[in-house]
Amino acid sequence: MQDMNENIFDFTTTDGIILKAVSWNNEAPPKAIIAIVHGHGEHKMRYKHVGEHFTNNGYLVIAMDNRGHGESSGKKGHSPSHDQLVDDVEQFLATIRVMHNDIPIILYGHSMGGNIVANYALKRKTSELKGVILTSPMFKLAFDPPKWKVTLGNMMANIWPSLIQPTGLETKHISTDLEEVKKYEQDTLIHDKMSAGLFTGLMEAADWAIDHVSELALPALVMHGTEDHIISYEGSKMFSENADDKVSLKLWEGMYHELQNEKEKDKVLEYMLNWTEKLVVGG
Numbered sequence: 001m002q003d004m005n006e007n008i009f010d011f012t013t014t015d016g017i018i019l020k021a022v023s024w025n026n027e028a029p030p031k032a033i034i035a036i037v038h039g040h041g042e043h044k045m046r047y048k049h050v051g052e053h054f055t056n057n058g059y060l061v062i063a064m065d066n067r068g069h070g071e072s073s074g075k076k077g078h079s080p081s082h083d084q085l086v087d088d089v090e091q092f093l094a095t096i097r098v099m100h101n102d103i104p105i106i107l108y109g110h111s112m113g114g115n116i117v118a119n120y121a122l123k124r125k126t127s128e129l130k131g132v133i134l135t136s137p138m139f140k141l142a143f144d145p146p147k148w149k150v151t152l153g154n155m156m157a158n159i160w161p162s163l164i165q166p167t168g169l170e171t172k173h174i175s176t177d178l179e180e181v182k183k184y185e186q187d188t189l190i191h192d193k194m195s196a197g198l199f200t201g202l203m204e205a206a207d208w209a210i211d212h213v214s215e216l217a218l219p220a221l222v223m224h225g226t227e228d229h230i231i232s233y234e235g236s237k238m239f240s241e242n243a244d245d246k247v248s249l250k251l252w253e254g255m256y257h258e259l260q261n262e263k264e265k266d267k268v269l270e271y272m273l274n275w276t277e278k279l280v281v282g283g
Contacts, residue, residue, distance in 0.1 A: 004052055005023075006024055008020065011092065011095040012091070013084070017074045018072065018073045020044070020064070020070060020071040020072050021095070022044050024054075025061070030059050031058045032060075032106055033096060033105045033106070034054050035092065036050065037063075037066065037092075037108070037114075037117050038112075039114075041167065041169070042189075043187075043189045045063075053270075064088075064092045066088065070189050075195075077192075077194045078193075082116075082201035089107070089120045093107070104130040106133060108133040108135070109132070109135075110134075111135070111137065111230075114137025115138040115202055115206055119205050122212055131218050131219040133276075135222075136224050136230075137224075137239070139236060140206065140238070174230070176255065176256050177261065206235065211242070213240075213247070214242055216247070220246060221247075223236075223268070224236040224259075225252045225255030225262070226253050228255070228257045230256075231257060252264075
């Protein structure tokens, strides 16, 4: 195991927002880059252990803070549009390319990040990526929000899209590991804010991705826990079933939402690594 270097940097979005990012690497030339887009309410530094796992196996790992998250600028829990979130990822990758040319990139998105990454891969049809990894992608909710909140959200998405409401996330549902739940609850960079426009945009984009996944031009790994009480694994199944042979689906029995922070996270990370190795080294 080698020492891991950490470097914080920032980049500017197409609408002038400053987003923060971090890179983790060791001294060895990387086989590929793992570029991470986190989930709603969280931030890049929650993936440091993912960075350690991949850098110890010869990869460079770079994670961004989404707008309105972590240390990035922007109104918490809001984006002008879903397309802007996709643009942010495109700018993230363009920044990586300036720093690291000619190194294969695998784009990894978790939850909300999985939704954004899936839409990026489908809509931008980029040749920049070697593949994508989606963990617990936000395609279908695993619960029914209160009807009044849905009605208000849909109405305000057109009238006042930046209206913020608390998500009502049950923190106990992120992981079966109570220590991870405790760390989540004590993390001051985490928030539970989501705007009407962001929620509506994510749900519309989720349906679009499921309907258009057959157009995917890249190999993808989709992983989901069967006991995810936040985002339903049925959405991942629908996405995978519509994708022909481009998507590999791995369901983790009994696991909750944050596979990378589960009790058996080492198995999850090793599975991700093995898939990546086959893609980068074997492919």
